Amino acid sequence: MMLSDILAIALVASVCAGLMAGYPVALTLGGISLAFAALAHLAGVMDFGLIGALPQRIYGIMTNEVLLAIPLFVFMGVMLERSRIAEDLLEAMGRLFGSLTGGLGISVALVGTLLAAAKGVVGATTVTMGLITLPTMLRHGYDKRLAAGTVAATATLAQIMPPATVLVVLGDQLNNSYQSAQLAKGTFAPNSLSLGDLFAGAIIPALMLVGLYLLYLIAIAIWRPHLSPAIAPDGSARKGRALVRELSEALFAPVLLIVAVLGSILGGLATPTESAAIGAFGALLLTARKINRAGSWPILACALALVLILILRALHIEQSGRAIMGALAAVVAAGALFAADRVWRAGILTSVMTKTTQISAMIFTILIGATLFSLVFRGLGGDDLVHRGLGDLSGGPGAAILIVMVALFLLGFVMDVFEIVFVVVPIVAPVLLALPGISPVWLGIMIAINLQTSFMHPPLGPTLFYLRGVAPREISTMDIYLGIVPFVLIQLLALVLLWFVPSLATWLPSALYGH
């Protein structure tokens, strides 16, 4: 083993150890990598000038059009969180299904799934879900462990339910790896992996997970009914038509938004960045209407104008109707300003902008630190080391992937998802994607579900900590740990299914895009 190899291994080990101290991850990555670059330069195994590429790389991050979707999706998610649309939804669903055994738990799982798709950030989803649903479930006599497990598991769906932020960054990193793997094999017109491919690939596995969760909850309701009792009917509760109206109103907005965002990406109508802008814009309108139902006519006019624009466009009269189109666009603009003003007056806009800015800064600063890390790691020949290590395995591609999956699973305990995607994926993915018969979509979904599982795995899964932070006192940490176990088993089952039936992930993208 050469000195540079030893330094490459020491770099990884030092980063892992350094992270434990608790200093911000982005700076730990950058600082330690810098120290190793200096050390390697002094030892004569790497030219320090290599890291001179850093400004150019950072400029590349700043002008990356795919990553531009991140602040827009974060804006949409934080806006929906602050609008409290989720609370309405849960209340209405609980009333509809609550009178059945297990009904409240199933409502929680369904609302959690919708919320996860709308938010795309696990921490935010766990906190909201925990705060709203845990006290309700406990009050109605739900088993503490079942309640905690349901919330923690559904909240982690935010990792893989498109348009999850994690999938955006994972898609970008995998695409880079895919291209370099093909170039290394001598394919000079490489295929690319689009974000649409990854989103489409995630849909069936994500829905499969939801289905498995629901089956588990139904099984509990049948065989252990005392764990998830029916809610005694409340005399004041609305029934029949009023209830259906309430539910459809609560459901309509978020579902419409998610369908618009996902539909426009998957249908090839809009790039992910464009549909993220549509989603963020829609979330703003919905929130403004939610603040005050009465006096929302400018927002309704704005929505109506948008619909009219789409109709006129479909009728191809945009040439003769330019003046009409212009007028409609003006109505849209006026409605948007009205909505922003109202959300601002309600004190929501400032906090949404602050949160969006800080979450984006957090993600991108990690990316900047990770960029220096990969420059140095590659400079030390670390990628060759990984290549040799994984290539020498006797078990072939299957063994290599299995080892990477186990490693990612363990890393998920100590590292944040963005660190793993920015640091580990660029190291291992080019090697794996160069193996015969490995589809990038399948690999991406395996990685995403694997990380999602590790996020809820006791004792270190971060979701469990988020939940601990907001759970009522009567739920002990041990209750959370034990409650999540059945869901972790479900996750592992899903991974096994995906392992043996890769078409679960690859069928939809190839059906949609034909490759």
Add this chain to the structure above:
Amino acid sequence: MLEKLANRIDWLNAAIGRTVAWLTLGIVFVGFAVVLMRYVFSAGSIWLQESILYGHAAIFMLAAAWTLAANGHVRVDIFYAKATPRTKAAVDVIGTLVLLLPFSITLFVLSMPYVMRSWAIMEGSREASGLPAVFLLKTMIPVFAILMALQGLAQLARAAIVLRQPR
């Protein structure tokens, strides 16, 4: 004295951060406008599209230091969360001296020639109708380094105050 310095730096970064936070609303509106223009009026504007990219870059490059001040950067807090204020202050002192400051200073030094070259030709967009301000975009890199280093000094001052208190 230390407290005053830390407050000044906090104030500066918060002022910058709150200002660029408005760009999040800006990119949502401009982004939506670009979609409308493209699909409805079949008109594209490279100028508008690039302005979204500029806004996006400014958000994270200029607000990273504010995020540091607000403790918004992810930490692995398995041990940190349970540590005493003194231990936390010690981690912050060491981290700032060994990690943040060397990283920021190196990035500043590395990026200056890169940015100077861009300024020398007043580098503009590669597209004919794009924004003629790539040199300003690139300038955000050393500015990021400076703001981070300054916020590091503020953290250092705050931690020093904690450490100087008698146990």
